Amino acid sequence: MNALQPIRTWNHEALRRQARLERSTPFSRGKAVAARDMVSLLEALLEPGDRVCLEGNNQKQADFLAESLAACSPQRVHDLHLVQSVLALPAHIELFEKGIARRLDFSFAGPQAHRLARLVQSRSIEIGAIHTYLELFGRYFIDLTPQVCLIAAQAADAEGNLYLGPNTEDTPVIVEATAFKSGIVIAQVNEQLERLPRVDIPASWVDFFVVAPTPNHIEPLFTRDPRHITEIQVLMAMMAIKGIYAEYGVERLNHGIGFDTAAIELLLPTYGESLGLKGKIARYWALNPHPTLIPAIEAGFVERVHSFGSEVGMEAYVAARPDIFFPGADGSLRSNRAFCQTAGLYACDLFIGSTLQIDLEGNSSTATLGRITGFGGAPNMGSDARGRRHASAAWLKAGQEKNGGQTPARGQKLVVQTVETWREPGHPAFVERLDAWQLKQDMGMALPPIMIYGDDVSHIVTEEGMANLLLCRSPEEREQAIRGVAGYTPVGMARDHALVENLRDRGIIRRPADMGIDVRDATRDLLAARSIKDLVRASGGLYQPPKQFRNW
Amino acid sequence: MRGLAQSYREALARLRVQALLDPDSFSEWVDPAQRVTSPHLAALEAPVSFDDGVIVGQGLLYAHPVILIAQEGQFNGGAVGEVHGAKIRGALLRAVRDKPSAVLLCIDSGGVRLHEANAGLIAISEIMRALFAVQEAGIPVIALIGGTCGAFGGMGIVARLCDVIIISEEGRIGLSGPEVIETVKGVEEFDSRDRALVWRITGGKIRRTLGEATLLVDDDIAAFSAAAGEEVGARPRFFKKRRLTPAISLQTLQAAQQQLSARAELDAEIRDGQVLWSRMGLGDQVSLMSPEQFNRRLEALES
Numbered sequence: 068m069n070a071l072q073p074i075r076t077w078n079h080e081a082l083r084r085q086a087r088l089e090r091s092t093p094f095s096r097g098k099a100v101a102a103r104d105m106v107s108l109l110e111a112l113l114e115p116g117d118r119v120c121l122e123g124n125n126q127k128q129a130d131f132l133a134e135s136l137a138a139c140s141p142q143r144v145h146d147l148h149l150v151q152s153v154l155a156l157p158a159h160i161e162l163f164e165k166g167i168a169r170r171l172d173f174s175f176a177g178p179q180a181h182r183l184a185r186l187v188q189s190r191s192i193e194i195g196a197i198h199t200y201l202e203l204f205g206r207y208f209i210d211l212t213p214q215v216c217l218i219a220a221q222a223a224d225a226e227g228n229l230y231l232g233p234n235t236e237d238t239p240v241i242v243e244a245t246a247f248k249s250g251i252v253i254a255q256v257n258e259q260l261e262r263l264p265r266v267d268i269p270a271s272w273v274d275f276f277v278v279a280p281t282p283n284h285i286e287p288l289f290t291r292d293p294r295h296i297t298e299i300q301v302l303m304a305m306m307a308i309k310g311i312y313a314e315y316g317v318e319r320l321n322h323g324i325g326f327d328t329a330a331i332e333l334l335l336p337t338y339g340e341s342l343g344l345k346g347k348i349a350r351y352w353a354l355n356p357h358p359t360l361i362p363a364i365e366a367g368f369v370e371r372v373h374s375f376g377s378e379v380g381m382e383a384y385v386a387a388r389p390d391i392f393f394p395g396a397d398g399s400l401r402s403n404r405a406f407c408q409t410a411g412l413y414a415c416d417l418f419i420g421s422t423l424q425i426d427l428e429g430n431s432s433t434a435t436l437g438r439i440t441g442f443g444g445a446p447n448m449g450s451d452a453r454g455r456r457h458a459s460a461a462w463l464k465a466g467q468e469k470n471g472g473q474t475p476a477r478g479q480k481l482v483v484q485t486v487e488t489w490r491e492p493g494h495p496a497f498v499e500r501l502d503a504w505q506l507k508q509d510m511g512m513a514l515p516p517i518m519i520y521g522d523d524v525s526h527i528v529t530e531e532g533m534a535n536l537l538l539c540r541s542p543e544e545r546e547q548a549i550r551g552v553a554g555y556t557p558v559g560m561a562r563d564h565a566l567v568e569n570l571r572d573r574g575i576i577r578r579p580a581d582m583g584i585d586v587r588d589a590t591r592d593l594l595a596a597r598s599i600k601d602l603v604r605a606s607g608g609l610y611q612p613p614k615q616f617r618n619w
Numbered sequence: 620m621r622g623l624a625q626s627y628r629e630a631l632a633r634l635r636v637q638a639l640l641d642p643d644s645f646s647e648w649v650d651p652a653q654r655v656t657s658p659h660l661a662a663l664e665a666p667v668s669f670d671d672g673v674i675v676g677q678g679l680l681y682a683h684p685v686i687l688i689a690q691e692g693q694f695n696g697g698a699v700g701e702v703h704g705a706k707i708r709g710a711l712l713r714a715v716r717d718k719p720s721a722v723l724l725c726i727d728s729g730g731v732r733l734h735e736a737n738a739g740l741i742a743i744s745e746i747m748r749a750l751f752a753v754q755e756a757g758i759p760v761i762a763l764i765g766g767t768c769g770a771f772g773g774m775g776i777v778a779r780l781c782d783v784i785i786i787s788e789e790g791r792i793g794l795s796g797p798e799v800i801e802t803v804k805g806v807e808e809f810d811s812r813d814r815a816l817v818w819r820i821t822g823g824k825i826r827r828t829l830g831e832a833t834l835l836v837d838d839d840i841a842a843f844s845a846a847a848g849e850e851v852g853a854r855p856r857f858f859k860k861r862r863l864t865p866a867i868s869l870q871t872l873q874a875a876q877q878q879l880s881a882r883a884e885l886d887a888e889i890r891d892g893q894v895l896w897s898r899m900g901l902g903d904q905v906s907l908m909s910p911e912q913f914n915r916r917l918e919a920l921e922s
Contacts, residue, residue, distance in 0.1 A: 592625045600907070608907060618814035 080249035087112045087251055088274065098227040098270070100277040105135040108275065110143045112251060113215060119168070120213035120245065123153040124236035124404070125175070125443065126286050126376050131255045131279035132217035133158040141166045148172070150211045152200055152237055152404075154179050163192045172211055173441060174198050180438035187439065187510050197439070197516055199446040201412065204237075204405050207244035216245040216252055219283040220276075222263055223256040227270035230263040233377035233385065233400035234285060238268070240405040246272035257282040264397035287379040287613050289355045291329040293596045299530045302579065302589035303485050304330035307419060308339055310533050310582045311526055312348040315461040315481060319351040321411040321448045323420020327485045329359040331419070333594040336366035353411040353448070356381040356392065356400070358612065362595035362605045364391055373410055374402040375444065384609035411448035416461040418449040419483040422518060423490060424498050427546045427558070429521030429536055431484055432503040439510065442518050449519040451480045465525055468537040479537065482519060485528040488554030495556035497549065527552055531559070532578040539575060551576045624839030627765040628789045632674050632691040635725055638840040639763075639847070640687065645678035648713075649706055657700045659735035668694045671702040675710035677719065680844070681853030686714045689725035692768035697728030699773060700735045704742020711749035715756045720851040722753055722760045724781060729796060730772015743773035750780050759783060761850050763843050764790040764832070769821065771796045784832040785846045786823040788910065792831060793821040819892035824905060824913060828895060834858060835910045858914050
């Protein structure tokens with residue numbers, strides 16, 4: 068052995084962590100940081116090029132920490148690589164405009180989609196990839212591990228233990244990846260308490276916490292006012308319940324968020340009950356606590372719900388229904404996006420959601436020109452889990468249909484897209500070519516931002532009827548099946564009428580009448596709640612809707 | 620297979636008529652097939668409706684003959700134009716001749732149709748005069764208010780002339796609509812987009828509380844029908860009620876004047892229904908009470 072060979076150090080990351088902590092000492096008292104010192108702390112601790120997760124969820128935002136980071140001097144803090152699921156706040160965009168951050172790996176940018184697209188076009192940002200949630204969480208443990216994470220919690224105690232409140236969302240997976248790879252965990256909390264209701268993150272995983280000047284912002288993203296549900300949506304919900312839920316015996320499922328799926332939730336206790344489906348369908352859910360699910364819960368349809376996050380106003384209702392939801396010992400909800408996404412992918416037999424565009428292969432996308440929206444929960448849950456090994460009646464039946472009636476070696480998830488043929492005047496939902504392809508070209512992306520791939524889609528439901536793509540035997544049949552439910556859109560008008568009638572004879576396309584549904588029955592009187600107030604009443608006064616949803 | 624009750628608020632006028640009366644008992648006068656439409660709208664090249672936004676005719680309510688007038692809130696906000704007004708007036712005068720058990724007036728209107736303002740204003744005064752004639756003949760006029768447009772403007776006044784007002788929580792009565800008040804007096808005076816405030820000031824519950832409506836019912840056509848049935852004596856009364864408008868005499872007018880003066884003094888600083896409900900000891904959850912709970916609490920307070 069050559070004695071002169073340099074000795075390799077094996078704790079480089081731990082030493083680097085130590086150095087960061089030492090640089091931060093002047094700005095903290097133990098783990099507690101004063102709000103006014105946060106910018107100085109971040110400037111001392113961060114190094115150029117750091118991978119940072121700035122917790123941005125669907126709902127919960129580490130808004131104070133985002134503003135603090137954006138207030139850092141770009142001379143001291145620059146070229147950060149942000150790895151976070153959602154880009155929701157104006158401060159997130161500012162980081163790139165100021166040069167504090169340069170590279171981004173993310174999942175969803177709903178409210179900032181437009182500004183993000185402009186940043187890409189002006190080359191002020193490098194986008195690694197637009198991920199699904201589970202992909203991004205997976206990469207936290209492989210090649211995108213954060214060196215610093217800035218998270219949001221409800222409360223901390225003096226030692227730095229954290230209580231996350233009902234809106235857990237991404238926090239556990241972020242902290243796990245950061246804390247166990249010598250990273251630094253910084254939490255903003257709404258309050259410091261003597262004693263926490265429960266400990267969700269132990270103090271030994273947390274380096275710093277700050278009581279934010281204002282509580283972190285939470286949007287009620289999952290509340291749909293039943294007032295806005297149309298009779299067309301009622302009709303489509305009837306088709307989904309009778310033609311899919313009942314026929315396949317779907318017991319375990321996830322719903323996308325929208326008025327189409329809210330209509331289904333509100334039809335379960337009325338239409339579903341009249342079909343004798345209670346206890347047979349829609350029993351187990353991967354779903355946030357949607358207020359529109361209250362009547363189905365009260366009617367005894369729903370037996371269990373696991374959630375990604377919570378919903379503003381649903382706290383007392385959820386706490387009063389511990390058999391249905393997943394509460395902690397303190398009674399308040401525990402949610403978890405990583406686990407609920409996994410459940411939606413592997414443990415559910417059906418995903419149903421809406422989209423903005425569907426092409427002739429059944430690919431669907433919510434991307435439109437000039438906006439980079441990314442994806443919500445749909446791509447993971449709206450895809451067939453080919454690694455799945457446990458059977459269920461719904462999964463096997465769908466697999467058999469796809470396999471020409473033969474018993475296959477694996478089943479198939481039901482992935483349903485429910486759309487009105489025209490989403491608004493001048494904008495058909497069915498298109499020859501998705502805007503996503505143009506966006507790929509304009510933005511120089513490696514892939515078009517397709518939300519759900521056509522080969523994962525099993526059914527398309529429109530006001531004109533339902534297409535079962537599992538039964539299609541060729542790309543031509545598939546195309547005609549899609550045209551055959553596309554109504555009076557240009558795509559629908561270009562159908563081959565003879566072929567479409569043939570598909571209808573074979574049950575691949577079914578009109579409402581073919582399913583024994585009288586379109587005249589599709590009225591709003593079928594909804595178990597027609598207003599937010601009806602939901603409050605159905606909850607026995609436990610649901611407390613946010614102000615913007617009240618008319619009292 | 621019905622979920623909730625059949626919503627009165629969301630139904631079109633034709634559906635309301637059908638569901639309010641005994642099955643197949645309604646026969647319409649000046650029906651849409653006759654296409655008596657507004658000449659004013661046509662002159663302005665605005666869309667017309669073959670019934671000019673109002674349905675009039677006769678039918679049976681729990682086997683009692685009634686004349687029914689139903690405005691269509693989805694056509695020009697149920698606004699009263701020349702033809703529309705003439706149809707209402709004609710139906711009222713027909714009641715004087717035919718002596719039905721009652722006239723049902725389903726009001727769903729923002730008031731006078733601005734396209735034909737003068738004709739509409741005259742029509743409103745003609746409707747009022749005809750309504751007095753019906754009352755003079757001893758026939759009760761029952762207003763049903765639960766549509767999206769409420770009863771505003773001239774039709775708000777007409778509503779208050781009726782013997783009985785059956786209203787849902789979603790129903791509203793007023794003179795100037797919230798948007799008009801906001802436009803004229805500013806958002807500080809009345810924020811028309813604060814839906815909660817609008818209903819606490821013009822909605823069915825506060826109108827019933829103030830004694831300006833007779834009975835609060837569910838947003839359910841069957842509930843409106845049953846309550847109207849009680850008024851014509853076809854069904855036993857569930858709640859005891861008094862007529863809103865007693866037969867007119869000097870004494871009753873003086874009594875009404877006295878009552879209004881007292882209210883103007885007492886409630887001068889009350890600018891929100893919630894304040895009144897709290898003072899009355901009804902608590903802060905009035906908005907969440909069902910109509911039945913609400914009526915019982917109020918009757919108990921009033922007796």
